[in-house]
Amino acid sequence: DAKTTQPPSMDCAEGRAANLPCNHSTISGNEYVYWYRQIHSQGPQYIIHGLKNNETNEMASLIITEDRKSSTLILPHATLRDTAVYYCIVRVAYKGSARQLTFGSGTQLTVLP
């Protein structure tokens, strides 16, 4: 998996957009960017993934720079329930049958009322 760098913590006001950055300057052409989050004491939750185009789903948007060396996860209208640790993972889609997920240290997002 390519190395990723995320800020350790961020705050966001409730109702505002939360923009979480991730640097992955050594990404390879066949590696995807995945985002997961883990709310305290809950199971990890898949959010979104992308290869080179920007992606949007019901939870978030993913913006990947043209050179693919960095990306931003956007939660358009953050709520208190979005307070969690957010993990950016860069890996090939199929990495052997085990598909082991490895989370780094992530970004602790705190949404403030």
Next chain:
Amino acid sequence: NAGVTQTPKFQVLKTGQSMTLQCAQDMNHEYMSWYRQDPGMGLRLIHYSVGAGITDQGEVPNGYNVSRSTTEDFPLRLLSAAPSQTSVYFCASSYSIRTRPTGEQYFGPGTRLTVT
């Protein structure tokens, strides 16, 4: 869809006892796996399965057994519990590579196990 469900939510065992952690998914996912998460250690893969009847070991399989008789269920058995198995256990599932090559994984809510 209920997604991935796990039971029980909490369990306390004495050393040497055995038990089974249950995991089920209703998304028709071929791939299922078990992780444990310890403070400061991240996720560690215990066992996984790429389909009914097929299981394999992950990073930390010792002390655990699995079987996969149906697509929906993937129970994890602790054979003789030890204090080192005190952890939070997560089950995850995913489509097969053929169906969804990007392989995003969906996790259950976890089982918090304490072994005394």
